[in-house]
Amino acid sequence: MSAVPHPAPGDAGLLPRDFSYGEVTRAVSDPVLVKRRWRNWWIALAVTMPFVLATLVGLVVVLGVGVGTWGINSTIVWGIAIANYVWWIGIGNAGTLISSLLAITRQDWRASINRFAEAMTLFAVSIAGLFPIIHLGRPQYFYWLAPYPNTMTLWPQWRSALVWDFWAILSYLIFSLLFWYLGLIPDAATLRDRATTRGKQLVFGVLALGWRGSARHWALHETLHITMAALAVPLVCSVHSIVGLDFAASLMPGWQETIFPPYFVVGAMYSGFAMVVMLAIFIRWGLGLERFVTLRHFDAMGLIMLMCSLVMGLSYATEWFMAWYGGDHAARGLIAHEFAGFYGPLYWLLLLFNVVLPQVLWWPPARRNLWVLAGVSVGINIGMWFERILIIWNTLSHTYLPSMRHVFVMSAIDWIFILGPLGLFAFLFLLFSRFLPVASMYEVRELGHREGAR
């Protein structure tokens, strides 16, 4: 990756000085419109296929045979499904944050990466949405969480965090789809106009919704975009806060903590940014977008990850402090269990990946070295997954009554659903990168305009 020569970034701007509108249009639209060799793409797709198939087989098994195929037990009733759900929702968070929070705060560098970050959100949230359903004992009745009219006049039980969660995921999924599509409209119009085949003209023509690029279109689009961005920020915070409440609104030591909502939001942003960094490295290499996704972008994202790692470290320390300060026997016992219990080694790894290793990002050259960034990002994603699963494993396995203390026994389905969805995600992303513009052309052009492009 780093072997690919990088164009020197402009002194002030994010984009190269010799940047031109046509260049960005070509670079982004050509992969979609112009025939070229896709050998690497096919290889990548082939690599993801076993994972996709495994996921499908896993789904059939879980739905057909039952949730007993997970490794869960009477003590640890939640397992990989819930950890994966939290982790994938977290991955999803970053995309929306990049598009909305950075749009509102006028962080222009987001322009090159927001499209695929939003796509990442969409795919991650879709995958995340699977887990709560396939973790249910009777998944066929998942819709009972919705307040639909029924002959028994039964309603959901509103005090349950799972009902809040149902709404949070649903609104988030719908919102990210709309938001992503809104940004896609002007680019779809560009593709429609440049398309050379009738089929592509039709598809992108329908997607463009009759976009003509008139000033009124742009004005309305801009207003809607910034309004939705403003809506997105609280939504992003709420979705992961509510995920946090799934745990916090309980009576179990290690879960019942007021810090959980903000801590989950930051954790989500953290793993999400790490995922964006990974994807950005792959996409700019795979599609040759080095001139638009520059080291300045990585530098900025590195700083955000550094900030998150500090907040995460502080959150962990707060948990430890509160357990000690609160003096509750169960809470103190849990902290001791986290460090020295059955899952102790994983907890130490978590701290290494989430808190210690990212400190390398204080050093500016590290933030611009893609190898270092890739390593730190992979570490963060693993560390954050450990965090999700350990929240479940530690609290539930170290339950109040010692007689019911058991450990989790991993099953084949657990492994399938740890690894399979990663491949499914890559598969969806590959399809996206082949058939839709991976960067927001109009926003990069806008950025270029501001930086004085011709």
Add this chain to the structure above:
Amino acid sequence: MSAPDAGLSRRGALKLLSANIALVAAGCGKPPEEIVPYVRMPERLIPGIPLEFASSLALGGYGRGVLCTSVEGRPIKVSGNPSHPMSLGATDVFAEAAVFSLYDPDRSQAVRKGGEIVGWTALQAAVMPHFATWAASKGAGLRVLTGPLTSPTALRQIGELRQRYPAMRWHMSEALGDAAGRAGAMLAFGRPVTPLPRWAEVDVLACFDADPLGPGPAQLRNARGIADRRRVRAGTASMLRVYAGESVPTLSGANADHRFTWPLGGVENALIGLARALGADLADPNLAPEVAHAVAAVAADLQAHPGRALVLAGPHLRPELHGLAHWINGRLGAPLDLFAPSVPADASSLDDLARDLAAGAVDTLLVVGCNPAYEAPAPLRLGDGIAKAKLSIHLGQMFDETAAACQWHVPESHPLESWSDLRGLDGTASIVQPLIRRLYGTRTLHAMLAALGGAFDADDYALVRETWKAQATDFEPWWRAALEAGTVPGSTAATLDLAPPAPPKVSPAAEPRGLTLCLAPDPSLWDGSFANNAWLQECPKPLTKEVWGNALGLGAQDAATLGVVDGDLVALSVEGRTIEAPARIASGHAPGMLSLTYGYGRSRAGTIGSGVGAKAFGLVGREGQSVLVVAAAKAGGRAPIHSTQEQFRLEGEDRDLYPVLALGDMTAKPLDSHDGPVPTMLPPHDYTKAAARWAMVIDTGACIGCNACVLACQVENNSPIVGPEEIDRHRDMHWLRIDRYDHDAGGGFQPVPCMQCETAPCEPVCPVAASVHDSEGLNVQVYNRCIGTRFCEANCPYKVRRFNFFGYATDQAYGDLDQPVMQARYNPNVTVRGRGVMEKCTYCVQRISGARRAAEKENRPLGDNDVVTACQSACPAQAISFGNLEAPGSTVAALRREPHHYALLDHLDTKPRTTYLARIRNPNPDLEKGSG
């Protein structure tokens, strides 16, 4: 080349084929079936109203009176008969599980000859020619082999057979017989006796290897007697004190005030030391100082309670020690009743039979009620011997090891479908009456014995009535009363008035040459006859919580010497006989002592019980002794140990979960440390309009850990079986579990059903309102509404909810895949739960509902004791109280005011309705420091 002579031409084959097709088409439709309603309802049978019948079930031959619940002709539940002295209204696990055995699909269903299904008449034809021979030889060569028999009818029949064939011999196979105890009684009194303590009069009990609370026909009586004398309420000043000196862990040791862990020889020497302290002239066993101190303290305590102190010797001690214990009891004036054993002593031994079989002296052998091919000592080679008999007939409920060794097999009726009678340990007789028509073409023991006498179509009912005919001049009312009461009036044996024995000569125990293995009946499978009963296979053993197997128990020190850890296979060998069992390190084993239970390692138990565990009977020598000096070595390889609890030791503040108090300072520290309500934003629940507020108080001091409640709950509430693989994934489905804990202040058992919290953590987290509160305080689960998020169990601090990870009720191989006959076992008042649904203890809401309906019909308020939960009814120690807090004079309300009352995890403010009484110890002040 000519075609081979098949005897059938092409044309002929085609003809036959078409004839076949025509036949199939014409003749093989479904037989016409029609259903008809009752035109005239059978007397007393009202649909939906269960009937209860008194009967008796045998364990080791001895009867325990039971009441069987029958719903529309199907027996579904067994509970204790309060008027039977060996039951006192309680049940043990074996009685509770009888229903499963009745409907077991593996039950033998047809007469077989060499495995081939034949008819009863074929057997008749095979036996007929022998009658002339027996008549000529006076029955020489005719042998009947039974298990321990107490049935007056069977004994009468055997007596009549003996009269008819004087040379016939009757042998008895007593695999779990107390040979040492009987020999000890012979030494002391010159005759066998059955000792039964008068518990109400006992103040001090010293057990030397004895396990009165362990499984057996006396367990219910002992548990009740001991619990009654150890029940502590505010103001109780004295209670029974129990000492236990033992080498391997037992239930009695776990429930003792002082438990001394001594090697078996040490236990014997301590008993000798005790006898010396009481004035016996015996050789000094040279006790170690700490043992001598303990023995002196026990001796002083026993002597301080003349007429109210009791010493019991256990089955692993030498006969002389039993004799010595009888002498000590005589010396102390112990409240011990001696009865003539209900099992007559005039049967010949298995040893004799083996010799005669080998010598070819046996012409005809009838085997009933025992399984010698499995349980007989291996050196007797009984399996081979049976093959030498000219005619061998086996009567049994299963086609088991012995059935396979015999030429003929006759299916036996289950006790719940046959007429018979049984005596208890104290001689009390009960009539066994059938609750259901025979499911298959089975025969009873009585029918078989009658057949030997020539009556092939004898009627059991008539045979049993014949036995009791002489009891009353007006027989019918007498018979009816005996059936209704479940006991035969006046049948309890008179106590023997025997002269106090002289002290026997006892030499101190020799140092064993190797590891000593103590064998004992299994708390779940007894002698193995229950091996195919999945309820029992999955019943966690009281002390180890092991299921689906029997591990070799040993101490950490011996495990280190052998170089084994939990689950490593250990090869045990005695005189060339070797078995392998997985090791399990457990506290309570003296150095050099190993423990293993009988009942496992069956090869033909059935689809469920075959091949489970290690066959302890395989080690037993010719004398059938239960103590063996074994050579043990690491065998290489591992076998899984399936267990439902992993952590037993409580450290630090976890000890508050299981407080143990001394009798003296019971009131010193309030256990309900909860100070005022915890602030909450949720509105309080309004119980003021409720007709009842149900609550349960469990006395952990009384609980002996016997599992009767666990089984009763499973039977009553249609709880499924999950099998060993699922147990390994920690998915057991018992709604009520018994946690065992130990810590420095003591240990014991804590039955944990649902706490039915008033502010239940499971309720607010359920997204679909499947976990809801009812007006009477029950935390109820709506199965139809549950979608299986499992948040309720995640948030339950007590982890008492159970989830159907798979369709356990219908798809579980270990539950016999819910075959049609098994479905008959279900309690129709309880929903059978499907896959993906959470379930939990309901306080037997179906019983509450029944009681409420009854109260409404009679237009009266619900009383305090109108509802008895299944666990409560089963408990032999009466540790579980259940009732209505609103009722005037409520028992549970009073118990909740006791000083040693506490709620589990009180500080979480869950306000549980199930609460506990702390275990109270009665330590000897002289031993408080440094006791084992």
